Amino acid sequence: MRWLILISLYLLIEIYAYQAIKTITRNYWIQILYLAISVIIVAYAIYIFANYDRSVGPTKYTLRASGLLLLTLVPKLIMVLFMFGEDIIRVCVAGYTYLTNTFFEGQATQYLPDRRKFVSQIALGIAAIPFAGLLHGIWKGKYNFQVIKHTLFFEDLPESFDGFKVTQISDIHSGSFDDSNKIEYAVDLINAQESDLLLFTGDIVNTVAAEMDAWIPTFKKLKTPTYGKYSVLGNHDYGEYVTWDNEADKRANFEAIKDVHKKIDFKLLLNDSTYIEKDGSRIALVGVENWGHNFKKAGDLDVASKTIKSDDFKILMSHDPSHWEYEVKNHTDHYHLTLSGHTHGFQFGIEIPGWIKWSPVQYVYKQWAGIYSETGRYLNVNRGFGYHAFPGRVGIWPEVTVIELRKGAKPV
Structure with missing residues (x-):
């Protein structure tokens, strides 16, 4: 029927x-x-x-x-x-x-x-x-990489981190790529930002680890900033959108995907956290596995944060922005900045800064692209590095986000 x-x-x-x-x-x-x-x-x-x-x-x-x-x-x-x-x-x-x-x-x-x-x-x-x-x-649009910069102000940011720059990329979806020169250009663009910290917020493949094999030399060229490269998993990284002959093959693929992060020199945070230390001060970096309101819920914020203090300044990496909406923004612990991706901005929409920002995905996700703020907490939803399902982008371009952290109140 x-x-x-x-x-x-x-x-x-x-x-x-x-x-x-x-x-x-x-x-x-x-x-x-x-x-x-x-x-x-x-x-x-x-x-x-x-x-x-x-x-x-x-x-x-x-x-x-x-x-x-x-x-x-x-x-x-x-x-x-x-x-x-x-x-x-x-x-x-x-x-x-x-x-x-x-x-x-x-x-x-x-x-x-x-x-x-x-x-x-x-x-x-x-x-x-x-x-x-x-x-x-x-x-052309699918490789029309844009660097989008934000400056965010926090009164409780440690003094040493005033001016600290974070570059975020998300949703690589390597199985979709068909132009190595464009990907080389994007890697050079990321390196040119010369940030202090590089973070990747999930979906390195469409389905299987082998998709990254040909692209590992390219992504290995991503420079490791002074304070490191860290990553988390997205919903596509669990191999749940294909049929496996047996559970052992699925587990092997999952282990291979985790190993890909090592091969390109990213430290994968699986419901875990670490401290970024600078000039005697530190901020906490927390990374959860995928947690989506309509997708896999493997993320555990409490487990990921168990080794840090509730009053630490925190940056959270969580692939799906619905996690921020349903758990993070009203959590008893204060997560100052959450970095997500997942939506791709639907790869289709209209964005004219200061005038209009529209995409069909906004009827599914309350937060779908760019910076959002509630209860004194920030969320950035990266529009994605790659593409999936539709082999292009219209009006919503692939994004490299650069966020500068500043100490103090936001200027009026």
Whole structure:
């Protein structure tokens, strides 16, 4: 039944979109070309997803298929909205004409008006906007790395850490990469920040540890700052989105993923903490395993914090920002700054600083990109380094976050 509904909806979209093409041009070969391209893309996607191997998980082929589907489907949905709106007007006009002619003039006529060419032209023109955006997102946007800087003020920050810089990256998703030069550039960009501390907040792979094999030499080039490189796990790092032959293979993959962090010189914090010491003062760095309101709950904040003091200045790494919403921000211990990722900002949205910040993911996550503050505590949600499911980014670019810690009250 589910497949019948999906197929019916897709056919309806295709019929409406084709009506727009027919209205715009009477050229038979253009109409045939449009239909041929649509059929080829759908057939390719059906073939790829019908042969999806759950023991392997997402591949570059599934990414390509999903990208092609969205590239064609989203513009068609825009066209359907216009065509359906026009049909509502056509039906209303037909009803009025029928009643008028039947009861007042008593003559037969064409009740349903023809489609208007200019409406189809407007629909096609507006549909070209998301098409161009998606095409740019696939071609360029997914590697349009941005350095986003924040300065955060804390009255109880130890004096020695005034001006301390933290670089955060998140959601590498190495199994999706297809351009080594772009990844080399991103690594150089991270190194250029010359921060005091480098933190990675989870999802190093899509599914299996082997995805990182080809990229270990590249990520090993990430310089180790004066105060180290630390990391935590994300929901994709547990190997739970593929089918394993046995539990032993799943455990082996999990151990291999943890080992990847060592290979690129990151110290993995698994419900654990450490102190960062500078000039006789120290701050606590806490790292929990994944804790998501709708995902795996392996994180244990109390266990992770058992070796630190409640009055320490704390930076918490927790992959899923829902952890901050449901546990951290109102915790009896004060976690000054939490660093998360996970949402990718949906890899789609509109951000114009000072004007608009919107993405469909905001209807799922209250905190989904950037800095948030409540009860005197901060959360930064990194938009992600890589990409997943859709092979591109539109309006929500891959991010390297640099946070400068400052002592004192925030300037008014």
